[in-house]
Amino acid sequence: MSAPAPLLEVADLATYFDSKRGVLKAVDGISFTLKRGEVMGLVGESGSGKSVTGFSVIGLIDPPGRIAAGSVKLDGEELVGKDAEALRTLRGRRVAMVFQDPMMTLNPVLSIGTQMRLVLRAHEDVSRADARRRSIEALARVGIPDAARRLDDFPHQFSGGMRQRVAIAIALLHRPALIIADEPTTALDVSIQAQILAEMRNLVRESGTAMIWISHDLATVSSIADSIAVMYAGRIVESGPAHEVLGAPRHPYTKGLLESIPGEAPPGSVLAQIPGAMPSLLALPAGCAFRARCTYAQDACAAMPALAASPQGHAVRCHFPLEGMR
Amino acid sequence: MVGFVIQRLLQAGLVMAAMSVLVFVGVYAVGNPIDVLLSPNVDQITRLETIAAYGLDRPLWEQYLLFAGRLIHGDFGRSFIFGVPVLDLIFSRLPATLELTLAAVIAATLLGVPLGMYAGYRPDSTASRVIMGVSILGFSVPTFWVGLLLIFVFGVELQVLPAGQRGETATLFGIEWSFLTGNGLRHMLLPALNLSLFKLAMMIRLARAGTREVMFGDTVKFARAAGLRERTVLGRHVLKLIAIPIVTVFGLEFGSTLAFAVVTETIFSWPGVGKLIIDSIATLDRPVMVAYLVLVAFLFITINLVVDLTYAALDPRLRRGGAR
Numbered sequence: 001m002s003a004p005a006p007l008l009e010v011a012d013l014a015t016y017f018d019s020k021r022g023v024l025k026a027v028d029g030i031s032f033t034l035k036r037g038e039v040m041g042l043v044g045e046s047g048s049g050k051s052v053t054g055f056s057v058i059g060l061i062d063p064p065g066r067i068a069a070g071s072v073k074l075d076g077e078e079l080v081g082k083d084a085e086a087l088r089t090l091r092g093r094r095v096a097m098v099f100q101d102p103m104m105t106l107n108p109v110l111s112i113g114t115q116m117r118l119v120l121r122a123h124e125d126v127s128r129a130d131a132r133r134r135s136i137e138a139l140a141r142v143g144i145p146d147a148a149r150r151l152d153d154f155p156h157q158f159s160g161g162m163r164q165r166v167a168i169a170i171a172l173l174h175r176p177a178l179i180i181a182d183e184p185t186t187a188l189d190v191s192i193q194a195q196i197l198a199e200m201r202n203l204v205r206e207s208g209t210a211m212i213w214i215s216h217d218l219a220t221v222s223s224i225a226d227s228i229a230v231m232y233a234g235r236i237v238e239s240g241p242a243h244e245v246l247g248a249p250r251h252p253y254t255k256g257l258l259e260s261i262p263g264e265a266p267p268g269s270v271l272a273q274i275p276g277a278m279p280s281l282l283a284l285p286a287g288c289a290f291r292a293r294c295t296y297a298q299d300a301c302a303a304m305p306a307l308a309a310s311p312q313g314h315a316v317r318c319h320f321p322l323e324g325m326r
Numbered sequence: 327m328v329g330f331v332i333q334r335l336l337q338a339g340l341v342m343a344a345m346s347v348l349v350f351v352g353v354y355a356v357g358n359p360i361d362v363l364l365s366p367n368v369d370q371i372t373r374l375e376t377i378a379a380y381g382l383d384r385p386l387w388e389q390y391l392l393f394a395g396r397l398i399h400g401d402f403g404r405s406f407i408f409g410v411p412v413l414d415l416i417f418s419r420l421p422a423t424l425e426l427t428l429a430a431v432i433a434a435t436l437l438g439v440p441l442g443m444y445a446g447y448r449p450d451s452t453a454s455r456v457i458m459g460v461s462i463l464g465f466s467v468p469t470f471w472v473g474l475l476l477i478f479v480f481g482v483e484l485q486v487l488p489a490g491q492r493g494e495t496a497t498l499f500g501i502e503w504s505f506l507t508g509n510g511l512r513h514m515l516l517p518a519l520n521l522s523l524f525k526l527a528m529m530i531r532l533a534r535a536g537t538r539e540v541m542f543g544d545t546v547k548f549a550r551a552a553g554l555r556e557r558t559v560l561g562r563h564v565l566k567l568i569a570i571p572i573v574t575v576f577g578l579e580f581g582s583t584l585a586f587a588v589v590t591e592t593i594f595s596w597p598g599v600g601k602l603i604i605d606s607i608a609t610l611d612r613p614v615m616v617a618y619l620v621l622v623a624f625l626f627i628t629i630n631l632v633v634d635l636t637y638a639a640l641d642p643r644l645r646r647g648g649a650r
Contacts, residue, residue, distance in 0.1 A: 060550055092553030105548035109566045109641050118562055119552040154642040170552060 005076055007177055007210050008034040008057070013070035013080075015049075015056045024281045026052040028234035029070065031307075036177070037208045039201075041225030041242065043218055043257070047278055049234040050214045054180040057212070058095050059087035074178070093123045096171035100183040102163035106155040112139075112166055113151040119170055138169040143199060161192035168200065175207060182214045197224055219261055222246050230254050233278055233289035236307065240314030250314065250321040252294045288318070296320050331631070338627040345623040346397065346616070350390050353615050356607075358382075380406065393616070402617035407609050412617040416599060421501045422492055423591070423598030427583045429505065429514060430521035435576055438529025443560060443568075445530065446537025457530060464527025473520040473593040480516060488513045490595040517594040521587060525579050532575055536568030569640050577633035585622040 015027040027049040034040055042050045055061055057072050059079060072079040074094065079087065091097075099105045107115055116135035120126050126134070132151065139147035142165040155163055164184060171179055181200065185193040201224050204211045215221050221228060222242065229239040230253065238251040249255045259272035276293040279285060285292065291301040300319045309315035360377055368376075377383050381392060396403060402412040442461075445454040481489025494509040495502035504510030537560075540546060545567065549559045588600035595601075599618065606614035638644050 058551060060547070088550075088553050088555065090553070091551055097548070097551035099544055099548055099551075101544065104544035107545045107549070107563050107567065108643060109569075110562070111642075114562075118549070118554055118558060122553045122555060122558065156643050167548070173552075 006033040007036045007038075007075060009071070009073040009076075010053075010057065011071045011073075013053070013056055013072060014068040015052050015061055016066060016068045018064040018066070019282070022282045025234050025284065026065070026281060027056060028284075030229075030231070030234075030236045031070075032229055032236065032239060034178070034210050034212065037204070037210055039204060039211045039213060039224055039226050041221035041228040042212055042214045042231060043216065043221055043228060044231035045216055045278060047281065048231040049281075050216075050231050051182050053231070054097065054182050054212060054214055057180060058091050058097060059084075060091070089123065092119055092171075092176070093174040094176050095178045095180065096174070096176040098164075098167050098171045098179060098181045098184045101187040102160070102167045103155070103187070105167055106163060108155050111152050111154055112158075116151075116170055116173060119173055123174055134173065135169075138173050139166065141172065142166075142169045142203070144169070160188050161195060164188060164192075164196055165199070168196075168203070172203065172207070172209075175209075177210060179204065179209055179211045180214065181211060183216070184213075185220055186215070186217070193220065200224070218246070218257055230257070233284060234281060235289065235317065236315075237290065237317045238315065239307075240310075241312065244312060244314045248314075250316040250323075251290075251318050252296050252322065253290050255322060296322075331635075334627075334631050334634070338624070338631070341627055342620060342623050343394075346394065346620050347390065349616050349619040350393060351386070353612050354386055354389075356610060358610070397620075402620075403613035405606075405611055405614050407606070407611045407614075412613045415614060416602065416618060416621065419597060419599045419602045421503060422596060423584055423587055423600060425503055425505050426514060426517055426521065426591075426596060426598060427580060427587060429518040431525055431576060431580045431583060433518065434522040434525035434529050434579075435572070438526045439533045439565075439572060442530040442533025443537045443564065446534040447541065447560060447564075449534075449538065458534070461527040461530040464523045464530075467523075469520060469524060470589050470593060472523055473517075473590055476516045476520055477593070487516050489516060492597060517590050517596050520594070521583060521590050525583075528575060528579070529572065532571050533568060536571060537564055540564050540567045566640065570637060573633055573636050573640065577629045577636075581622075581626045581629040584625060 010033070011031045012029050013027055013031070014025070014029050017024040017026055030049075030053060032040065042053060044050045052061070052065070056067055057079070059082065061067060067080055070080065074090070079090070082090075106112075110118075113132065113135055116138065117126075117128070117131040120131045120134060135151055136147045139150065144150055144162060144165055150158075155166070158166060164187075168184070184200070185196050188196060197220055200211070203209070211224075213221060213224055225242045227240065228242045228245040229236045230245065230251065231237070232253050238245060238249065238254045245254060246258065249258055253274070256272070256274040260274065262271060274293055279289055279292065287302040287304050288294070288297070291297040294301070298320065303319075305317050305319045307315050307317040308321075360373065360380075360382065364373060364376060374383075381389060384392075393403065400413075404410060405412055405415055408415060441457050445457045448454050477489040480487040490513075492502075492504045492510060492513055494507040495504050497503070498506060504514050541564065545563055546559055549563050550556075554563075584599075586600060587596075587598060588604055590596065591598045591600040592604065602614065603618050605611075606618070
């Protein structure tokens with residue numbers, strides 16, 4: 001047996017959007033790998049490029065966006081530059097995606113059964129009866145009670161949590177090797193969030209599916225991810241095994257994010273904030289993009305630091321990385 | 327659902343009653359039909375007799391009650407001019423207008439919706455710009471002018487299509503239809519084209535606006551992420567999402583064209599109800615005017631009801647007792 005090749009290999013991926021005011025570098029040279037069955041948390045605030053990364057991987061960047069450079073390899077097969085039809089046959093079958101708000105993603109005027117059948121038929125020639133049977137199985141798998149009867153229901157007849165389960169069932173229909181979950185619990189109640197989180201963790205574990213869990217919420221990421229990559233202004237600023245990144249953050253930005261989680265602070269105390277806002281992606285400063293908000297910034301930060309990894313695979317893009325242990 | 331329909335039918339009855347009063351009073355104010363019916367040199371006795379014969383000597387409210395009483399029994403009265411029952415007159419003309427209108431509205435929809443969806447799907451392509459240019463023309467060029475142009479080009483210069491009348495007809499359900507014969511279809515082509523241009527323009531705009539909005543939505547993103555073919559995304563997801571405004575406009579346009587295809591029918595001497603109403607106004611043929619306008623009100627109410635029922639069929643969220 002040879003060493004297992006990574007399922008997903010993203011190298012120096014850059015996705016730019018051409019706008020009237022210039023080139024918006026939403027993703028600017030990121031690299032990561034994902035093993036089979038591995039769950040990676042992709043963390044960052046709004047506009048950091050995490051969602052665009054997800055869409056870039058499945059080839060769903062619409063003009064004016066474009067993948068400007070880099071490579072995305074799934075099972076060693078290069079996806080960047082593949083034609084639209086080849087990418088389509090890949091989507092939903094080998095890589096599936098779950099979105100934030102199931103109220104918006106499911107079509108309100110088609111029954112769940114119809115929507116699932118359309119997805120099945122996108123990749124396989126299935127009869128109506130087979131489609132029905134497989135859809136019921138998929139719904140039952142994500143914990144929807146009375147799945148056979150609910151198949152003819154419409155999205156508005158489900159509760160928020162049930163709707164997201166339906167979306168997850170659709171994503172799992174073709175048993176993909178990779179699921180990209182773009183903030184799948186953000187639109188849900190906190191109690192439902194925990195359920196869905198546990199459900200997805202079990203589902204990917206059982207089926208050996210790898211997952212990229214995109215979120216701005218470090219708390220949920222920490223409970224599901226094996227590894228974590230923190231993005232800031234289109235670049236990965238810190239990555240590594242989840243326990244390393246969360247337990248001993250080395251980038252000041254990661255540390256700031258962790259300190260702004262309520263769970264860690266004594267009740268009643270004012271939560272720490274990261275001062276300022278992310279710079280415009282149209283006019284990124286030279287050097288470290290975080291330096292204007294960083295309390296540790298020095299003159300050297302005007303030059304872009306490299307992403308330097310420790311032997312344990314804990315990488316950080318900082319001239320003055322913090323020394324472990326909080 | 328049954329309750330809903332009954333409720334709407336009761337509303338329809340009220341609207342029609344109100345409409346009949348409005349129309350009756352309005353038509354009464356337009357002028358005296360006796361002046362048209364009789365030549366000016368008729369003697370005074372004949373004149374009074376005629377007035378009495380038509381019941382025009384009674385007060386307005388009494389005339390209305392008599393009219394309403396007959397109406398309840400389905401009797402709209404007789405035409406002053408033709409001397410035949412008004413309903414017979416209208417229904418002898420209605421099929422001509424009905425087939426012309428249906429042809430125009432259906433053609434406009436079947437052509438306009440795909441064109442509009444394409445223009446919304448690929449807004450920057452050359453084809454889309456051409457489509458949108460055509461739709462602006464369809465909106466802004468007056469119908470009568472296009473009609474004259476069509477007659478001039480196809481009827482007079484090229485002499486490829488007939489420019490007037492219904493042509494041969496065939497009988498179906500005891501009614502004469504032009505669309506059942508080749509010759510009749512050829513006669514229908516130009517007036518139907520003339521009528522459909524404006525509707526085509528509107529359908530294009532509606533479909534384009536709807537498609538543009540839906541294409542950026544998460545539903546399309548999710549469908550694409552699941553690997554659906556673009557034509558499935560457009561044909562199954564987008565079409566159904568943009569259907570409601572299209573059905574609305576289809577209904578309204580169908581109704582208003584059916585009632586007021588006057589200009590086109592006049593230009594192409596198409597013997598439909600539009601021409602009938604214009605003629606009856608010119609001759610102050612009150613019973614025809616009143617009956618026609620009350621029927622138009624009924625038509626709109628019926629169409630709106632059908633449109634509402636179609637909504638429920640298209641969008642499950644509008645069905646009663648749906649949410650669980």
